[in-house]
Amino acid sequence: MKQRSLQSKLFIAYLGMASLILFAFAAFFYLFVSGRLKESQISAMNTLNSSFKTQVDSAILDLDTVSVNINYSNMSKSILDQKFDLNISDSMLSDMSDLFISLSGTELKADQVNLYDFSGYVLQAGLSTMVKKTDDSRTEWLQKAREADGRKVITNPYLTYEYSKSAKYSQWMISVYRSFTNQYRRSVGVIETAKQCKSIFKSIISYEKKNHDDAASVYVFNQDGDLIYPYDISDSESSKLQDYYTLTDSSQTSSRLTSPLTDKDEYAARIDSGYTGFTYLTVQSKSAILAPVYQMLQILLAVVAAFLLASVIVSYRLSRSVVKPVKHLKHIIQRMELDTLGQEKVTSYPVSVNELEELYQAFQFMSDNLKDSMVKLTQAKEQEMHARNMALQTQINPHFYYNSLSSIMVLAENGDNDTVAKMCRNLSLIMRYITDTGSTTVSLADELDYVQKYLYCMKVRYQSSLNYNIDVDESLLSEEVPKLLIQPLVENAIKYGSNCAPPWTISVSSVIAENYWKITVTDNGPGFSEEACQKIAQNLAKADQNPGLPELKINGLGTVNVYLRWKIFCNGKIIFEYGNTEDGHGIVSIGRYISEDQEITQH
Template sequence: MRYRFGTLQQSLFAYYSAVFIIFSLIVAGLLYVFLASDIRQRSEEQQRQLGVSIVSNLDQEVVKMNNFSMNIVYSNLVKEHFSHYLAPAEGSEQTMTSDPALYKDTTTLIDVILAIISSSNTAKQANIYDVNGKMLGAGAFNGQLSVDLTQRPWYKETWERSGWRVIQLLEGGALPIPTGEGKSDQPYISLTRVYKDGNYVSQGVVEILQDAGTLFQHLNELQANNNDLRIYVVDEQNTRLYPLSSDADASQAGYFDDVDLIQNLSFPPDTMQEITDPLSQSKQMMTYMTSQETRWTVIVMQSKHSLFASLNRMAVMFIGATLATLMLILVLSYLISKRVTLPLHRLQRIIQKTGENDLLSGQDSGQLFKLEHPGSIREMDELNDTFIRLNQQLLQSFQDRLAMKSQETEARLLALQSQMNPHFLYNNITNISIMAEEGMNEQIVAFCTNIASMLRYISTPGKNGVPLSQELDYCERYLECMKIRFEDDLHYEFHIPEEMKYIQVPMLMVQPLLENAMKYGLGDSPPWRLNITGDMDAVQQTWQIHVEDNGPGMEPEALAKIMHYIEQSQEWERMPDLEINGMGLKNIWVRLKLWYGTAAHMQITNKPSGGVQITIGGSIRKEHD
């Protein structure tokens, strides 16, 4: 179903706003997509460059260790001392204490290696092994040891590679260092390669050890400066080299899932991808790359929130700017639509201010509907002139219609009142006949006196209503007649505030309620009681009168029928035709509607304790004068 706007200004405002808002949202959306894509690309490049710098730094450290090992392997001095003192020999074992020359050359070799270490901080320790397990160390430990070469963690792989380097992560407890430097919680990076003589015959193994904390110092500094940054380093066998903790630290538990993503080839290198942290379920941005030098894989992870912090700030600013723009658009649309419809509104206000009194005053229509700023829009002037002509015709028709309606209303009120008169006479003549049959002569005299007074009241013209005090006096005389007939079986009380007795009410408005109670409320055994009470609301300017009896109450069907009749009357376009027969409650309600209009009130309820309460009311100043 198509929506219809209430006013022309609303329609223009809606169309202008829709066009401007849609255009603004399209421009804002395209601009946001462009800026967001630019920020994302720069963030991705930033993370990739961070990974490249980490790989470059690690390559430099490993290359220094590799160069150190190559210097030892190709050093003529090392070859001379190694072949003379550490090569396999038949006969008794030599020692530095038994051979001063061996001691001198060994210390000289150690001094050369220490000089290299101290000059560049290349390694923590350098060890040279022969095939028989003799070891010469320089660095943290300086001297000789006899070890089981086959028990070293790198032995098999190093020997198989036959001269190519082997890099492994070793715990301090696995190092052959008796000086206390090899602590079990201190990891080292070990670079080993087979040492060969001039004939390319394997003579032993050269081992270069570097403290892992020193090798990964740059990574530690990066993470210390950024709490949302996480870095992992793994070798070709997916053995974790960094972080250094060997414990199953819960904060690094997600590392294995990250490695699985890479190994499954679902995540290409050098590109940033979004993943979910398996521990915290937070969104992380991850990039990895593999070093061509070491074949190590460096994994860089950052919180999506922190990495795209600038994007989030831009989004907030963009939303704020968009909302401000939309508000400005709404204001401009309102001003434009108001400017376009302003002349029409002026004419509308003039018409709305024109009331019934203006039409009845006889004022000239040309002056009554004159615009404050004529000639601003030609169409508005033409519309105003046309309306003036129509108003002249409307004024004459309105006056004729008003006169007819006033005469019709007066006729209906008089007709309703006249319908009550024969109804009253019929009921009371019946009562006198019953009393005569019972020989109640004195009571008949009093009864007739009251009836005479009541006839004078109802024969008085009352089209403009009567004070409530006169209506109540009429009601008391009626109840005195009933008291004569029923004696002590009937009790009644009036509780009406004094200030209510001066308000104007229609004639014969309360007595029919008492007559209805006498007719239908005496079904039970006596005594019968009637209570007539009233109240007035000074704020709402309304009054109410309540008539209660202690009879059996109304039948639910009859009560529902009369209440349905009252509710239906709210939709009447004109009063229904009236009949003499069956007056009573409907008659009273119709007269209330004619007299008070929408302020008329009537409510009928069965009391829980028994009996019926009927309430009528209206405004203190009636609507129809």
């Protein structure tokens, strides 16, 4: 699983929380506002329906009132003769017309009043005033009026040229029929009061003109489910709109349906008139109802996007403010070394979080304590190293003394006083070099001088069986080295290089390269066996795994002893090589790498 950085996790967490809050608010706002808006819009549609019903019912009531007034008017019955024959004179027509107009009122509740008899004549007053024969277009409605037994009969909208002054212009009309009775309450004719559709549906037409494309669709159906508004459409369009009537229920004032015209979701408000039997439907598409919500949603999305952008910036700055000090602390830890502990004061770095400030203070406290501990440990190590070096300096193979004293006695018995004096002088200088506790380090020149005296003593002992040669470049003689660094290697070379027939030859030489120097001790003995190389390798590996000062050895310093002391002295950057030459003789090299600011001039 791929790990993320702390900053990315904090950034995602901050941004996720902000996004969750914003989108939750947006969703709540949309659902709440859309619900309230739908309720408000449906309530407005119901109010519209109620106003349409009131206005249309009022117009139909006016027509019905005129017909009732005519039916119950004694004047109309006195003007007409008892036979109720409408084939009347001009004076009687004028009287009846005036009567109808007076009963219609000053507001002309009816545009046209027609009085039919059963002899086939009609008396017209209003838009058209005359007496004429009845045509067959009225037969159906006249029959319905007679069968209604005094109740009103409302027609569907119809198109007629009858009341126009010009045959080019037609009019949409609605009529109310009612039977006409004489003074004996016997039906002798039919009264028709008619009004133009544009007047009856005036409120609906005015609403549609005022709102244009934003207006809801208004449909009016009669009690048989026939569409009566809009009235000026084709039969095919009317049949499609009639599906709205079947899709709604009279028991519900509002409902959600699928448009039979567009197959889109719509909301319909319905109200039924108990007076006319008309059903009023106001239909509005869901998209139109929620259009303000969609506009508000766009604004809301823009606001959410702006807040998200702000959240991204704030989240980034917050996560960075937390992570930046941690990274700063990490870089301090990465570049911290033992010799720089406690030098850099991390508490001076400004932080804005209390926990991070506490972390900085804790790290500073740890760094200071660690510095103190390392100083104490270093001092203890230095003291231990000094003590061990002192012990090593005082340590010497007793056989060397025994053999040297034996050689002096033999020389004395032979009368070689000069050699005895030189031998004693060298032994004295060797003992003084070893027992001098003033310093644990010397120049390479002093160490090689000690090696020279040691080899001289060994030469006196072995005489012609031992030869030696020291050839070290003068540029290296000033290099500082621990005491007894080269002598143990020479001692081992004599010890293991003499396991063959004499003469034995010991060589001490130097190598200077571009970036290192080394001292090489070579013998002409049988060299290192494979077993010896493996043992030395194991001892060196064990020493690397358990770093520290070497253990003292009673019988000599040992190869590992020299390796560890040289490694501690050089801080690990050393050269230590062992093996055999091409001729199979033993060779050991010890040296170090030259730093950039150190330069050795080779002579």
